[in-house]
Amino acid sequence: MNDVLTVRGLSVTVRDTALVSDVDLTVGAGERVGLIGESGSGKSLTALSILGLLPEDVRAGGSVRLDGVDHEMVGANERRMSRVRGRDIAMVFQEPMTALNPTMRIGDQIAESMLIHKTLAKPAARTAAADLLERVQLPAETLRAYPHQLSGGQRQRVVLALALANDPALLICDEPTTALDVTVQALVLDLIVRGVVDRSSALLFITHDLAVVATVCERVLVMYGGRVVEAGPVNEVFTRPRHRYTEGLLAASDLETTSRRLTTIPGNVPPAGRFPSGCVFRTRCAHATALCEETPEWTGSETEGFACHHPAGVTNA
Protein backbone atom coordinates (compact mmCIF):
# COMPACT_ATOMS: atom_id res chain seq x y z
CA MET A 1 0.00 0.00 0.00
CA ASN A 2 1.19 3.52 -0.75
CA ASP A 3 2.32 5.88 1.95
CA VAL A 4 -0.33 8.49 2.67
CA LEU A 5 2.04 11.35 3.35
CA THR A 6 5.57 11.82 2.07
CA VAL A 7 7.51 14.86 3.23
CA ARG A 8 11.00 15.40 1.83
CA GLY A 9 13.53 18.07 2.84
CA LEU A 10 10.83 20.33 4.30
CA SER A 11 12.10 23.70 5.46
CA VAL A 12 10.20 26.63 6.92
CA THR A 13 11.72 30.10 6.96
CA VAL A 14 10.61 33.52 8.04
CA ARG A 15 12.58 36.15 6.14
CA ASP A 16 16.11 34.65 6.42
CA THR A 17 15.65 32.72 9.64
CA ALA A 18 15.24 28.95 9.31
CA LEU A 19 12.62 27.60 11.71
CA VAL A 20 12.40 24.06 10.33
CA SER A 21 15.17 22.39 8.29
CA ASP A 22 15.44 19.20 6.33
CA VAL A 23 12.45 17.36 7.74
CA ASP A 24 11.77 13.96 6.16
CA LEU A 25 8.56 12.33 7.27
CA THR A 26 6.50 9.45 5.97
CA VAL A 27 3.12 8.29 7.22
CA GLY A 28 1.83 4.97 5.91
CA ALA A 29 -1.84 4.21 5.26
CA GLY A 30 -3.68 3.85 8.55
CA GLU A 31 -0.47 4.41 10.50
CA ARG A 32 -0.42 6.50 13.69
CA VAL A 33 2.72 8.59 13.93
CA GLY A 34 3.69 10.89 16.78
CA LEU A 35 5.73 14.06 16.48
CA ILE A 36 7.20 15.11 19.80
CA GLY A 37 9.42 17.91 21.02
CA GLU A 38 9.45 20.92 23.30
CA SER A 39 7.64 24.10 22.32
CA GLY A 40 9.64 25.93 19.67
CA SER A 41 10.95 22.72 18.12
CA GLY A 42 8.98 23.31 14.91
CA LYS A 43 6.28 20.65 15.30
CA SER A 44 3.31 22.93 14.69
CA LEU A 45 4.99 24.71 11.77
CA THR A 46 5.63 21.32 10.19
CA ALA A 47 1.92 20.51 10.49
CA LEU A 48 0.78 23.88 9.16
CA SER A 49 3.12 23.66 6.18
CA ILE A 50 1.69 20.25 5.29
CA LEU A 51 -1.76 21.88 5.15
CA GLY A 52 -0.43 25.00 3.45
CA LEU A 53 -1.79 27.21 6.25
CA LEU A 54 1.40 28.95 7.33
CA PRO A 55 0.98 32.57 8.43
CA GLU A 56 1.75 35.33 5.93
CA ASP A 57 5.50 35.93 5.36
CA VAL A 58 6.41 32.43 6.58
CA ARG A 59 7.64 30.34 3.65
CA ALA A 60 7.92 26.58 3.17
CA GLY A 61 10.39 24.78 0.92
CA GLY A 62 10.99 21.14 0.00
CA SER A 63 8.31 18.69 -0.95
CA VAL A 64 5.02 17.49 0.52
CA ARG A 65 3.09 14.83 -1.41
CA LEU A 66 -0.16 13.19 -0.49
CA ASP A 67 -1.38 9.90 -1.91
CA GLY A 68 -4.23 10.54 -4.34
CA VAL A 69 -3.30 14.18 -4.88
CA ASP A 70 -1.45 14.54 -8.17
CA HIS A 71 0.39 17.77 -7.40
CA GLU A 72 3.17 19.01 -5.17
CA MET A 73 1.59 20.68 -2.14
CA VAL A 74 4.38 23.06 -1.15
CA GLY A 75 3.66 26.32 -2.95
CA ALA A 76 0.45 24.99 -4.55
CA ASN A 77 -2.15 27.69 -5.14
CA GLU A 78 -5.16 28.28 -2.89
CA ARG A 79 -7.65 26.82 -5.32
CA ARG A 80 -5.89 23.46 -5.42
CA MET A 81 -5.06 23.39 -1.71
CA SER A 82 -8.62 24.26 -0.67
CA ARG A 83 -9.78 21.09 -2.46
CA VAL A 84 -7.33 18.99 -0.47
CA ARG A 85 -7.94 20.58 2.92
CA GLY A 86 -10.83 19.11 4.81
CA ARG A 87 -11.24 16.30 2.30
CA ASP A 88 -7.89 14.47 2.11
CA ILE A 89 -6.21 16.02 5.13
CA ALA A 90 -8.02 17.41 8.15
CA MET A 91 -6.69 19.04 11.25
CA VAL A 92 -7.62 19.38 14.91
CA PHE A 93 -6.05 22.41 16.57
CA GLN A 94 -4.82 22.96 20.09
CA GLU A 95 -7.28 25.53 21.38
CA PRO A 96 -10.89 24.27 21.33
CA MET A 97 -12.29 27.41 22.98
CA THR A 98 -11.59 29.62 19.97
CA ALA A 99 -11.56 27.10 17.12
CA LEU A 100 -15.31 27.31 16.42
CA ASN A 101 -17.28 30.23 15.02
CA PRO A 102 -19.21 31.71 18.00
CA THR A 103 -22.09 32.92 15.82
CA MET A 104 -22.86 29.69 13.97
CA ARG A 105 -24.72 26.61 15.20
CA ILE A 106 -22.64 23.46 15.73
CA GLY A 107 -24.70 21.48 13.22
CA ASP A 108 -24.10 24.06 10.48
CA GLN A 109 -20.37 24.14 11.18
CA ILE A 110 -20.10 20.36 10.87
CA ALA A 111 -22.39 20.11 7.83
CA GLU A 112 -20.37 22.84 6.13
CA SER A 113 -17.36 20.50 5.89
CA MET A 114 -19.39 18.13 3.72
CA LEU A 115 -21.16 20.86 1.76
CA ILE A 116 -17.92 22.59 0.74
CA HIS A 117 -16.52 19.43 -0.82
CA LYS A 118 -19.95 18.40 -2.13
CA THR A 119 -19.56 15.01 -0.51
CA LEU A 120 -23.19 15.29 0.58
CA ALA A 121 -26.20 17.48 -0.22
CA LYS A 122 -27.91 19.58 2.40
CA PRO A 123 -30.46 17.24 4.07
CA ALA A 124 -28.03 14.32 4.02
CA ALA A 125 -25.26 16.48 5.49
CA ARG A 126 -27.58 17.33 8.36
CA THR A 127 -28.17 13.65 9.14
CA ALA A 128 -24.48 12.91 8.75
CA ALA A 129 -23.64 15.72 11.18
CA ALA A 130 -25.93 14.15 13.78
CA ASP A 131 -24.25 10.80 13.19
CA LEU A 132 -20.78 12.31 13.53
CA LEU A 133 -21.78 13.93 16.82
CA GLU A 134 -23.09 10.64 18.09
CA ARG A 135 -19.78 9.00 17.26
CA VAL A 136 -17.96 11.53 19.44
CA GLN A 137 -20.55 10.84 22.14
CA LEU A 138 -22.40 14.13 21.99
CA PRO A 139 -26.22 14.20 22.05
CA ALA A 140 -28.15 15.13 18.90
CA GLU A 141 -29.36 18.37 20.56
CA THR A 142 -25.79 19.63 20.19
CA LEU A 143 -26.59 20.28 16.51
CA ARG A 144 -28.63 23.32 17.48
CA ALA A 145 -26.22 24.55 20.16
CA TYR A 146 -23.77 27.40 19.84
CA PRO A 147 -20.13 26.90 20.83
CA HIS A 148 -20.43 28.98 24.03
CA GLN A 149 -22.97 26.51 25.37
CA LEU A 150 -20.37 23.71 25.32
CA SER A 151 -17.35 22.96 27.51
CA GLY A 152 -13.79 22.83 26.17
CA GLY A 153 -13.84 19.03 25.94
CA GLN A 154 -17.18 19.06 24.13
CA ARG A 155 -15.95 21.69 21.71
CA GLN A 156 -12.82 19.67 20.95
CA ARG A 157 -15.05 16.70 20.18
CA VAL A 158 -17.03 18.91 17.78
CA VAL A 159 -13.77 19.98 16.11
CA LEU A 160 -12.84 16.30 15.81
CA ALA A 161 -16.25 15.47 14.34
CA LEU A 162 -15.95 18.13 11.66
CA ALA A 163 -12.37 17.11 10.87
CA LEU A 164 -13.47 13.51 10.34
CA ALA A 165 -16.58 14.47 8.35
CA ASN A 166 -15.12 13.58 4.94
CA ASP A 167 -13.19 10.47 6.06
CA PRO A 168 -9.79 12.09 5.41
CA ALA A 169 -6.84 9.89 4.48
CA LEU A 170 -4.78 11.76 7.06
CA LEU A 171 -5.79 13.48 10.29
CA ILE A 172 -3.34 15.88 11.88
CA CYS A 173 -3.84 16.66 15.56
CA ASP A 174 -1.79 19.50 17.03
CA GLU A 175 -1.70 19.15 20.83
CA PRO A 176 -5.43 18.31 20.84
CA THR A 177 -5.61 17.62 24.57
CA THR A 178 -3.13 20.12 25.97
CA ALA A 179 -5.80 22.74 26.72
CA LEU A 180 -8.22 20.23 28.25
CA ASP A 181 -8.81 19.07 31.82
CA VAL A 182 -6.98 15.89 32.66
CA THR A 183 -10.31 14.15 33.25
CA VAL A 184 -11.48 14.62 29.66
CA GLN A 185 -8.09 14.15 27.97
CA ALA A 186 -8.38 10.36 27.99
CA LEU A 187 -11.86 10.46 26.45
CA VAL A 188 -10.79 12.80 23.65
CA LEU A 189 -7.67 10.70 22.93
CA ASP A 190 -9.80 7.59 22.82
CA LEU A 191 -12.24 9.23 20.39
CA ILE A 192 -9.38 10.36 18.15
CA VAL A 193 -7.88 6.88 17.97
CA ARG A 194 -11.28 5.28 17.44
CA GLY A 195 -12.15 7.86 14.78
CA VAL A 196 -9.06 7.16 12.69
CA VAL A 197 -9.18 3.38 13.18
CA ASP A 198 -12.85 3.22 12.10
CA ARG A 199 -12.02 5.04 8.87
CA SER A 200 -8.57 3.48 8.36
CA SER A 201 -7.25 7.03 8.30
CA ALA A 202 -3.64 7.78 9.11
CA LEU A 203 -2.85 10.00 12.09
CA LEU A 204 -0.07 12.51 12.62
CA PHE A 205 -0.19 13.35 16.29
CA ILE A 206 1.76 16.33 17.59
CA THR A 207 2.42 16.66 21.29
CA HIS A 208 5.03 17.32 23.93
CA ASP A 209 3.54 14.64 26.16
CA LEU A 210 5.48 11.38 25.94
CA ALA A 211 2.83 9.37 27.78
CA VAL A 212 0.20 10.41 25.23
CA VAL A 213 2.44 9.37 22.33
CA ALA A 214 3.02 6.01 23.99
CA THR A 215 -0.72 5.30 24.19
CA VAL A 216 -1.78 6.73 20.82
CA CYS A 217 1.05 6.14 18.35
CA GLU A 218 2.90 3.25 16.75
CA ARG A 219 5.86 5.21 15.50
CA VAL A 220 7.40 8.45 16.72
CA LEU A 221 9.62 11.25 15.45
CA VAL A 222 11.51 13.44 17.90
CA MET A 223 12.06 17.05 16.86
CA TYR A 224 14.48 19.54 18.30
CA GLY A 225 15.55 22.91 16.91
CA GLY A 226 13.50 22.49 13.75
CA ARG A 227 15.07 19.14 12.87
CA VAL A 228 14.08 15.52 13.27
CA VAL A 229 16.75 14.09 15.58
CA GLU A 230 15.42 10.58 16.06
CA ALA A 231 12.74 8.32 14.65
CA GLY A 232 11.51 4.79 15.22
CA PRO A 233 8.81 2.57 16.71
CA VAL A 234 7.48 3.94 19.99
CA ASN A 235 8.69 0.94 22.03
CA GLU A 236 12.17 1.16 20.58
CA VAL A 237 12.64 4.91 20.97
CA PHE A 238 11.18 5.05 24.46
CA THR A 239 13.11 2.07 25.85
CA ARG A 240 16.38 2.47 23.96
CA PRO A 241 16.80 6.10 22.92
CA ARG A 242 19.85 6.78 20.74
CA HIS A 243 19.89 10.54 20.44
CA ARG A 244 21.09 12.34 23.55
CA TYR A 245 18.14 14.75 23.37
CA THR A 246 15.61 11.91 23.39
CA GLU A 247 17.50 10.40 26.29
CA GLY A 248 17.24 13.67 28.23
CA LEU A 249 13.55 14.05 27.37
CA LEU A 250 12.79 10.57 28.66
CA ALA A 251 14.81 11.10 31.83
CA ALA A 252 12.99 14.39 32.47
CA SER A 253 9.59 12.73 32.20
CA ASP A 254 10.52 9.68 34.28
CA LEU A 255 8.37 9.94 37.38
CA GLU A 256 9.74 6.82 39.03
CA THR A 257 13.15 8.34 39.40
CA THR A 258 14.99 7.37 42.58
CA SER A 259 16.86 10.61 43.03
CA ARG A 260 15.21 13.36 45.02
CA ARG A 261 15.64 16.06 42.43
CA LEU A 262 13.73 16.08 39.19
CA THR A 263 15.95 15.42 36.23
CA THR A 264 15.97 18.22 33.68
CA ILE A 265 17.79 18.97 30.48
CA PRO A 266 20.23 21.77 31.32
CA GLY A 267 19.67 25.13 29.64
CA ASN A 268 16.70 26.32 27.61
CA VAL A 269 15.48 25.84 24.08
CA PRO A 270 17.18 28.71 22.21
CA PRO A 271 14.89 31.23 20.55
CA ALA A 272 13.91 30.55 16.94
CA GLY A 273 16.79 30.94 14.53
CA ARG A 274 19.41 30.99 17.32
CA PHE A 275 20.20 27.29 17.34
CA PRO A 276 23.89 26.40 17.05
CA SER A 277 25.39 25.23 13.77
CA GLY A 278 26.22 21.55 13.44
CA CYS A 279 24.23 19.47 15.93
CA VAL A 280 21.38 21.66 17.12
CA PHE A 281 21.50 20.09 20.58
CA ARG A 282 25.23 20.45 21.24
CA THR A 283 24.96 23.56 23.46
CA ARG A 284 22.86 21.63 25.99
CA CYS A 285 24.43 18.21 25.57
CA ALA A 286 26.81 16.70 28.18
CA HIS A 287 28.41 14.49 25.53
CA ALA A 288 29.18 17.20 23.00
CA THR A 289 32.69 17.40 21.54
CA ALA A 290 34.36 19.40 18.78
CA LEU A 291 32.99 16.83 16.33
CA CYS A 292 29.46 18.07 17.05
CA GLU A 293 30.15 21.36 15.24
CA GLU A 294 29.53 19.36 12.11
CA THR A 295 25.93 18.43 11.34
CA PRO A 296 25.56 14.74 12.26
CA GLU A 297 24.57 12.36 9.45
CA TRP A 298 21.33 10.39 9.68
CA THR A 299 22.15 6.89 10.87
CA GLY A 300 19.77 4.02 10.15
CA SER A 301 16.79 3.63 7.86
CA GLU A 302 14.30 6.28 6.91
CA THR A 303 11.68 5.14 9.41
CA GLU A 304 14.10 4.23 12.19
CA GLY A 305 17.27 6.14 12.93
CA PHE A 306 18.90 9.11 14.59
CA ALA A 307 21.28 11.99 13.94
CA CYS A 308 23.94 12.04 16.67
CA HIS A 309 27.74 11.79 16.80
CA HIS A 310 27.72 10.26 20.26
CA PRO A 311 24.61 8.10 20.44
CA ALA A 312 23.44 6.51 23.67
CA GLY A 313 23.49 2.76 24.02
CA VAL A 314 26.98 2.31 22.55
CA THR A 315 29.55 1.17 25.11
CA ASN A 316 32.58 3.01 23.69
CA ALA A 317 30.79 6.22 22.79
Added chain:
Amino acid sequence: MILRLIERTGVFLVSLAVSSVLVFAFMAVLPGDPARVALGVNASDEAVAELRRQFGLDRPLPTQYFDWLGGLLHGDLGTSYVSKVAIGPQVFDRLQVTLWLVVAGMIIALVVAAPAGTVMAARHRKISGLALSAFSQVGVAVPAFLAGILLIVVFAVRLGWLPANGWTPPAQDPAMFLKQLILPALSLGLVQGAVLTRYVRSAVLEVLREDYLRTARAKGLRPFQALWRHGLRNAAVPVVTVLGLQLATLLIGAVVVERVFVIPGLGSLLLDGVSNRDLLLVQDVVMVLVIAVLLVNFVVDLLYVALDPRLRTAS
Protein backbone atom coordinates in the same frame (compact mmCIF):
# COMPACT_ATOMS: atom_id res chain seq x y z
CA MET B 1 -33.68 35.34 24.93
CA ILE B 2 -37.16 36.61 25.91
CA LEU B 3 -35.75 37.76 29.25
CA ARG B 4 -33.06 39.65 27.41
CA LEU B 5 -35.65 41.39 25.22
CA ILE B 6 -37.74 42.35 28.25
CA GLU B 7 -34.59 43.63 29.93
CA ARG B 8 -33.59 45.81 26.96
CA THR B 9 -37.15 47.12 26.55
CA GLY B 10 -37.21 47.99 30.25
CA VAL B 11 -33.93 49.88 29.96
CA PHE B 12 -35.30 51.76 26.94
CA LEU B 13 -38.52 52.79 28.71
CA VAL B 14 -36.75 53.85 31.91
CA SER B 15 -34.24 55.95 29.91
CA LEU B 16 -37.15 57.59 28.10
CA ALA B 17 -38.88 58.48 31.37
CA VAL B 18 -35.70 59.80 32.99
CA SER B 19 -34.71 61.86 29.96
CA SER B 20 -38.17 63.42 29.68
CA VAL B 21 -37.86 64.60 33.30
CA LEU B 22 -34.37 65.95 32.60
CA VAL B 23 -35.43 67.83 29.45
CA PHE B 24 -38.43 69.33 31.25
CA ALA B 25 -36.44 70.23 34.35
CA PHE B 26 -33.67 71.80 32.31
CA MET B 27 -36.10 74.08 30.51
CA ALA B 28 -37.94 74.88 33.76
CA VAL B 29 -34.82 76.04 35.62
CA LEU B 30 -33.72 78.34 32.79
CA PRO B 31 -33.88 81.89 34.13
CA GLY B 32 -36.72 84.00 32.79
CA ASP B 33 -40.45 83.47 32.63
CA PRO B 34 -41.52 81.93 29.29
CA ALA B 35 -44.52 84.26 29.09
CA ARG B 36 -42.35 87.31 29.75
CA VAL B 37 -39.83 86.08 27.21
CA ALA B 38 -42.58 85.54 24.64
CA LEU B 39 -44.18 88.95 25.12
CA GLY B 40 -40.99 91.00 25.47
CA VAL B 41 -39.76 93.28 28.25
CA ASN B 42 -42.29 96.06 27.51
CA ALA B 43 -45.37 93.92 28.11
CA SER B 44 -47.58 94.82 31.04
CA ASP B 45 -47.76 92.52 34.08
CA GLU B 46 -51.45 91.87 33.34
CA ALA B 47 -50.71 90.69 29.80
CA VAL B 48 -47.98 88.38 31.10
CA ALA B 49 -50.28 86.97 33.78
CA GLU B 50 -53.00 86.44 31.17
CA LEU B 51 -50.59 84.51 28.91
CA ARG B 52 -49.38 82.45 31.89
CA ARG B 53 -52.96 81.45 32.64
CA GLN B 54 -53.70 80.80 28.99
CA PHE B 55 -50.81 78.32 28.63
CA GLY B 56 -51.17 76.90 32.12
CA LEU B 57 -47.78 78.19 33.24
CA ASP B 58 -49.30 79.29 36.59
CA ARG B 59 -49.87 75.69 37.61
CA PRO B 60 -47.37 73.74 39.76
CA LEU B 61 -44.40 72.24 37.82
CA PRO B 62 -45.36 68.55 38.32
CA THR B 63 -48.80 69.26 36.85
CA GLN B 64 -47.19 71.02 33.89
CA TYR B 65 -44.79 68.10 33.41
CA PHE B 66 -47.49 65.43 33.36
CA ASP B 67 -49.63 67.57 31.10
CA TRP B 68 -46.70 67.89 28.64
CA LEU B 69 -45.84 64.19 28.92
CA GLY B 70 -49.48 63.16 28.38
CA GLY B 71 -49.55 65.31 25.27
CA LEU B 72 -46.29 63.78 24.02
CA LEU B 73 -47.71 60.27 24.35
CA HIS B 74 -50.65 61.30 22.15
CA GLY B 75 -48.45 63.10 19.64
CA ASP B 76 -49.60 66.52 20.88
CA LEU B 77 -46.57 68.72 21.43
CA GLY B 78 -48.50 71.78 22.62
CA THR B 79 -48.84 75.27 21.21
CA SER B 80 -45.98 77.72 20.76
CA TYR B 81 -45.99 80.60 23.28
CA VAL B 82 -44.57 82.87 20.59
CA SER B 83 -46.34 82.04 17.33
CA LYS B 84 -49.45 80.50 18.98
CA VAL B 85 -49.26 77.71 16.37
CA ALA B 86 -49.46 73.97 17.18
CA ILE B 87 -45.92 72.59 17.38
CA GLY B 88 -46.60 68.91 16.61
CA PRO B 89 -47.24 69.14 12.84
CA GLN B 90 -44.19 71.38 12.32
CA VAL B 91 -41.89 68.98 14.19
CA PHE B 92 -43.19 65.91 12.34
CA ASP B 93 -42.81 67.62 8.97
CA ARG B 94 -39.24 68.61 9.74
CA LEU B 95 -38.41 65.22 11.29
CA GLN B 96 -39.35 63.46 8.04
CA VAL B 97 -36.98 65.69 6.09
CA THR B 98 -34.09 65.05 8.47
CA LEU B 99 -34.80 61.31 8.56
CA TRP B 100 -34.59 61.07 4.76
CA LEU B 101 -31.28 62.87 4.88
CA VAL B 102 -29.84 60.80 7.72
CA VAL B 103 -31.01 57.45 6.38
CA ALA B 104 -29.74 58.21 2.86
CA GLY B 105 -26.43 59.43 4.33
CA MET B 106 -26.08 56.31 6.46
CA ILE B 107 -26.79 54.00 3.52
CA ILE B 108 -24.12 55.78 1.48
CA ALA B 109 -21.69 55.52 4.42
CA LEU B 110 -22.34 51.79 4.77
CA VAL B 111 -22.11 51.10 1.05
CA VAL B 112 -18.74 52.87 0.97
CA ALA B 113 -17.36 51.57 4.26
CA ALA B 114 -18.22 47.86 4.24
CA PRO B 115 -16.34 46.89 1.05
CA ALA B 116 -13.58 49.50 1.45
CA GLY B 117 -12.86 48.52 5.06
CA THR B 118 -12.85 44.81 4.22
CA VAL B 119 -10.44 45.29 1.32
CA MET B 120 -8.20 47.50 3.47
CA ALA B 121 -8.02 44.77 6.12
CA ALA B 122 -7.52 41.88 3.72
CA ARG B 123 -4.79 43.78 1.85
CA HIS B 124 -3.37 45.73 4.75
CA ARG B 125 0.19 45.06 3.63
CA LYS B 126 -0.37 45.70 -0.05
CA ILE B 127 -0.36 48.98 -1.99
CA SER B 128 -4.11 48.91 -2.71
CA GLY B 129 -4.92 48.61 1.00
CA LEU B 130 -2.54 51.39 1.98
CA ALA B 131 -3.91 53.68 -0.74
CA LEU B 132 -7.46 53.17 0.53
CA SER B 133 -6.22 53.84 4.06
CA ALA B 134 -4.69 57.15 3.06
CA PHE B 135 -7.84 58.11 1.17
CA SER B 136 -10.08 57.38 4.15
CA GLN B 137 -7.72 59.35 6.40
CA VAL B 138 -8.38 62.41 4.24
CA GLY B 139 -12.11 61.71 4.45
CA VAL B 140 -11.99 61.60 8.25
CA ALA B 141 -10.34 65.04 8.34
CA VAL B 142 -12.92 66.77 6.12
CA PRO B 143 -15.97 68.20 7.95
CA ALA B 144 -19.35 67.46 6.37
CA PHE B 145 -20.16 71.12 5.58
CA LEU B 146 -16.88 71.53 3.69
CA ALA B 147 -17.61 68.36 1.73
CA GLY B 148 -21.04 69.84 1.03
CA ILE B 149 -19.61 73.10 -0.29
CA LEU B 150 -17.08 71.23 -2.44
CA LEU B 151 -19.82 69.01 -3.85
CA ILE B 152 -21.96 72.08 -4.65
CA VAL B 153 -19.02 73.79 -6.38
CA VAL B 154 -18.24 70.76 -8.51
CA PHE B 155 -21.60 69.14 -9.29
CA ALA B 156 -23.99 72.07 -9.08
CA VAL B 157 -21.96 75.10 -10.13
CA ARG B 158 -19.32 73.73 -12.52
CA LEU B 159 -21.06 70.71 -14.02
CA GLY B 160 -24.62 71.79 -13.40
CA TRP B 161 -25.77 68.18 -12.96
CA LEU B 162 -27.67 68.62 -9.73
CA PRO B 163 -29.44 71.47 -7.93
CA ALA B 164 -27.30 73.34 -5.40
CA ASN B 165 -29.98 73.50 -2.73
CA GLY B 166 -33.64 73.24 -1.87
CA TRP B 167 -36.03 70.51 -0.84
CA THR B 168 -39.09 68.86 -2.42
CA PRO B 169 -41.19 66.31 -0.54
CA PRO B 170 -41.02 62.87 -2.26
CA ALA B 171 -44.82 62.70 -2.63
CA GLN B 172 -44.86 65.96 -4.57
CA ASP B 173 -42.14 65.26 -7.16
CA PRO B 174 -40.08 62.08 -6.67
CA ALA B 175 -37.53 62.91 -9.37
CA MET B 176 -36.82 66.36 -7.98
CA PHE B 177 -36.75 64.92 -4.46
CA LEU B 178 -33.99 62.49 -5.45
CA LYS B 179 -31.99 65.13 -7.31
CA GLN B 180 -32.04 67.43 -4.32
CA LEU B 181 -31.31 64.61 -1.89
CA ILE B 182 -28.15 63.34 -3.61
CA LEU B 183 -25.68 66.10 -2.77
CA PRO B 184 -26.57 66.63 0.92
CA ALA B 185 -26.79 62.87 1.49
CA LEU B 186 -23.39 62.44 -0.16
CA SER B 187 -21.76 65.13 1.95
CA LEU B 188 -23.07 63.47 5.11
CA GLY B 189 -22.50 59.91 3.91
CA LEU B 190 -19.00 60.21 2.49
CA VAL B 191 -17.58 61.77 5.64
CA GLN B 192 -19.33 59.29 7.93
CA GLY B 193 -18.31 56.53 5.54
CA ALA B 194 -14.64 57.49 5.85
CA VAL B 195 -14.88 57.22 9.64
CA LEU B 196 -16.85 53.97 9.46
CA THR B 197 -14.33 52.48 7.01
CA ARG B 198 -11.66 52.64 9.67
CA TYR B 199 -13.85 50.76 12.15
CA VAL B 200 -14.77 48.14 9.56
CA ARG B 201 -11.07 47.73 8.79
CA SER B 202 -10.05 47.14 12.39
CA ALA B 203 -13.03 44.83 13.02
CA VAL B 204 -12.15 42.69 9.99
CA LEU B 205 -8.44 42.70 10.88
CA GLU B 206 -9.39 41.43 14.32
CA VAL B 207 -11.54 38.66 12.87
CA LEU B 208 -8.84 37.63 10.38
CA ARG B 209 -6.61 36.71 13.31
CA GLU B 210 -9.25 34.48 14.90
CA ASP B 211 -8.69 30.74 15.25
CA TYR B 212 -12.11 29.90 13.81
CA LEU B 213 -11.10 31.47 10.53
CA ARG B 214 -8.16 29.06 10.40
CA THR B 215 -10.56 26.20 11.21
CA ALA B 216 -12.74 27.37 8.33
CA ARG B 217 -9.74 27.31 5.98
CA ALA B 218 -8.70 23.89 7.26
CA LYS B 219 -12.18 22.68 6.26
CA GLY B 220 -11.44 23.72 2.71
CA LEU B 221 -12.82 27.24 2.42
CA ARG B 222 -10.78 29.72 0.41
CA PRO B 223 -9.63 32.83 2.28
CA PHE B 224 -12.39 35.07 0.94
CA GLN B 225 -15.10 32.43 1.46
CA ALA B 226 -13.91 31.90 5.03
CA LEU B 227 -14.07 35.64 5.70
CA TRP B 228 -17.51 35.94 4.10
CA ARG B 229 -19.16 33.00 5.85
CA HIS B 230 -17.44 33.09 9.22
CA GLY B 231 -15.95 36.55 9.55
CA LEU B 232 -18.55 39.11 8.54
CA ARG B 233 -21.16 38.38 11.16
CA ASN B 234 -18.52 38.46 13.88
CA ALA B 235 -17.02 41.67 12.53
CA ALA B 236 -20.50 43.23 12.39
CA VAL B 237 -20.86 43.44 16.18
CA PRO B 238 -18.33 46.27 16.76
CA VAL B 239 -19.37 47.95 13.49
CA VAL B 240 -23.02 48.08 14.60
CA THR B 241 -21.93 49.86 17.80
CA VAL B 242 -20.21 52.58 15.80
CA LEU B 243 -23.10 52.73 13.36
CA GLY B 244 -25.49 53.45 16.23
CA LEU B 245 -23.29 56.23 17.58
CA GLN B 246 -22.92 57.69 14.10
CA LEU B 247 -26.67 57.67 13.50
CA ALA B 248 -27.19 59.57 16.72
CA THR B 249 -24.57 62.18 15.80
CA LEU B 250 -25.93 62.40 12.27
CA LEU B 251 -29.43 63.26 13.53
CA ILE B 252 -28.02 66.27 15.30
CA GLY B 253 -25.09 66.87 12.95
CA ALA B 254 -27.38 67.13 9.96
CA VAL B 255 -28.19 70.65 11.11
CA VAL B 256 -25.04 72.12 9.50
CA VAL B 257 -25.62 70.34 6.23
CA GLU B 258 -29.27 71.44 6.31
CA ARG B 259 -28.01 75.04 6.52
CA VAL B 260 -25.56 74.60 3.63
CA PHE B 261 -28.20 73.10 1.36
CA VAL B 262 -31.12 75.24 2.65
CA ILE B 263 -33.14 72.23 3.72
CA PRO B 264 -36.07 72.69 6.15
CA GLY B 265 -35.04 69.94 8.60
CA LEU B 266 -35.29 69.46 12.34
CA GLY B 267 -31.91 71.15 12.91
CA SER B 268 -33.00 74.40 11.32
CA LEU B 269 -36.29 74.28 13.27
CA LEU B 270 -34.28 73.98 16.49
CA LEU B 271 -32.10 76.94 15.54
CA ASP B 272 -35.19 79.00 14.65
CA GLY B 273 -36.75 78.10 17.99
CA VAL B 274 -33.65 79.20 19.86
CA SER B 275 -33.38 82.53 18.05
CA ASN B 276 -37.13 83.26 18.53
CA ARG B 277 -36.92 82.29 22.23
CA ASP B 278 -39.68 79.79 21.56
CA LEU B 279 -39.00 77.71 24.69
CA LEU B 280 -41.66 75.05 24.28
CA LEU B 281 -40.62 74.45 20.66
CA VAL B 282 -37.00 74.00 21.75
CA GLN B 283 -38.09 71.66 24.54
CA ASP B 284 -40.14 69.56 22.10
CA VAL B 285 -37.44 69.34 19.43
CA VAL B 286 -34.82 68.36 22.01
CA MET B 287 -37.16 65.68 23.35
CA VAL B 288 -37.80 64.32 19.85
CA LEU B 289 -34.05 64.13 19.24
CA VAL B 290 -33.55 62.37 22.58
CA ILE B 291 -36.27 59.85 21.70
CA ALA B 292 -34.64 59.23 18.31
CA VAL B 293 -31.21 58.65 19.88
CA LEU B 294 -32.64 56.29 22.50
CA LEU B 295 -34.55 54.44 19.82
CA VAL B 296 -31.35 53.98 17.80
CA ASN B 297 -29.60 52.59 20.89
CA PHE B 298 -32.50 50.26 21.54
CA VAL B 299 -32.35 48.92 17.98
CA VAL B 300 -28.54 48.51 18.28
CA ASP B 301 -29.10 46.45 21.44
CA LEU B 302 -31.57 44.23 19.61
CA LEU B 303 -29.14 43.85 16.71
CA TYR B 304 -26.41 42.67 19.10
CA VAL B 305 -28.71 39.93 20.31
CA ALA B 306 -29.56 38.96 16.75
CA LEU B 307 -25.89 38.88 15.71
CA ASP B 308 -24.23 37.27 18.71
CA PRO B 309 -25.86 34.24 20.31
CA ARG B 310 -23.64 34.69 23.37
CA LEU B 311 -25.69 37.76 24.32
CA ARG B 312 -29.02 35.94 24.29
CA THR B 313 -28.98 35.24 27.98
CA ALA B 314 -30.06 38.08 30.26
CA SER B 315 -27.19 39.77 32.09
